[in-house]
Amino acid sequence: MTLNTRSPAYVIVFATAASAVFTVAIMALYQFTEPTAKLNARLAEDKAVVEMFDLADASTLTDRQIVDLVRRRVAGPIALPDPQGGSVNVWIAYAGDAPTTPDLRDRANVQAYAFDISGVGFWATIRGRMAVSADLKTVVGVVFLSHSETPGLGGRISSDAKWRQTFRGLDITPGGGAKLIYINNVAPETGPPQHGRHVDAITGATGTSTAVETFVRKDLDRFRRAAAAAGLGAGGQP
Numbered sequence: 365m366t367l368n369t370r371s372p373a374y375v376i377v378f379a380t381a382a383s384a385v386f387t388v389a390i391m392a393l394y395q396f397t398e399p400t401a402k403l404n405a406r407l408a409e410d411k412a413v414v415e416m417f418d419l420a421d422a423s424t425l426t427d428r429q430i431v432d433l434v435r436r437r438v439a440g441p442i443a444l445p446d447p448q449g450g451s452v453n454v455w456i457a458y459a460g461d462a463p464t465t466p467d468l469r470d471r472a473n474v475q476a477y478a479f480d481i482s483g484v485g486f487w488a489t490i491r492g493r494m495a496v497s498a499d500l501k502t503v504v505g506v507v508f509l510s511h512s513e514t515p516g517l518g519g520r521i522s523s524d525a526k527w528r529q530t531f532r533g534l535d536i537t538p539g540g541g542a543k544l545i546y547i548n549n550v551a552p553e554t555g556p557p558q559h560g561r562h563v564d565a566i567t568g569a570t571g572t573s574t575a576v577e578t579f580v581r582k583d584l585d586r587f588r589r590a591a592a593a594a595g596l597g598a599g600g601q602p
Contacts, residue, residue, distance in 0.1 A: 409509060410434045415525070416495045416505040417457040417476055418532070439466040440478075444590035452479050452583075452590040457495065468594055476504040477596065479587040483579025486571035488512035490521070494580065496536065500591060503534040506580075518572030530563045536584065 410430050414422045419433055439462040440455035455478040456466055463470070478495040492508035506528055508521045520527055565573035 407431065412493075412507040412509060413438060413455075413478075415528075416478060416493055416507045418495075418505055419457065436461055437475075438462060442466065442468065444468075444587075444594050446586050446590045447593050448586075448589060450586075452587050454479050454587070454590070455493070455495075468596065471498065471596075474498045477587075477591070478504075479583065481506070481580050481583040483575055483582065485511055485513050485575045486518050486569070487514070490572075490575065490579070492521075494531075494584070496587075500588070500596065501535065501537045503531045503536060505529075506531045513569070513572050518566065518569040520566050520569065521572065521576065524566075527563075527566060534563065538588075 407427055407430065410433075411422045413434050414420055414425075414430055417438065419437055422430055425433065437460075438455055438457050441453035442456070443451040444454050445451050456462070456468075457475045457478070459473045459475045476495045476497055477500070478493050480491070481494050482489060482491040484490070488511070490508060490511040490513065492506060492510075494506045495504035496502065497504055508528075511519070511522060513519045513521060515523075
């Protein structure tokens with residue numbers, strides 16, 4: 365029997381069979397690579413945590429040392445209720461080894477707290493974390509874990525470590541020098557750097573910078589409310 369390769373039935377059968385083969389192959393490849401992809405994603409997050417909490421210079425550490433450092437010094441997340449609804453995930457960095465069962469009432473050796481920051485950027489959602497000092501007065505560090513911003517412009521929130529470092533030491537006390545996080549588009553040639561008072565917007569990425577300012581303010585307020593309710597900070601009572 366001669367097979368009519370031009371018949372509709374043949375085309376349908378061939379397309380169905382080919383789709384099934386490719387689907388099985390893709391699923392098998394996904395199953396094979398998924399564990400490695402998850403490990404790489406977790407390692408990238410751990411490197412970001414080391415930078416955010418300023419635990420060490422990650423570039424001088426092996427992957428194993430980075431993982432061990434985070435596991436040893438950082439606890440969390442711990443969900444703190446927000447008095448206005450919902451909760452805030454909080455991570456705690458310790459000057460020494462983190463306790464096996466962290467207790468927010470025990471603030472001995474606490475180096476910093478961190479919380480999630482997220483919001484819609486210029487193109488899509490930006491997700492990251494911000495760390496603040498144990499007395500909740502200054503920024504320790506900020507990292508951005510995922511985004512879809514334009515490479516070389518808004519994408520610098522994750523690729524430009526020097527820009528992220530300008531957040532360090534920023535005064536975030538209510539009524540303090542920076543009040544909240546203030547990103548001001550000031551060209552360097554207009555005057556001396558004012559690090560500790562504001563963070564300059566990324567050149568050519570006003571939309572991304574404005575979005576970061578907006579959601580950092582929002583999430584910092586949420587963290588403050590939850591931290592106050594939990595008695596964290598210089599004036600809080602456990």
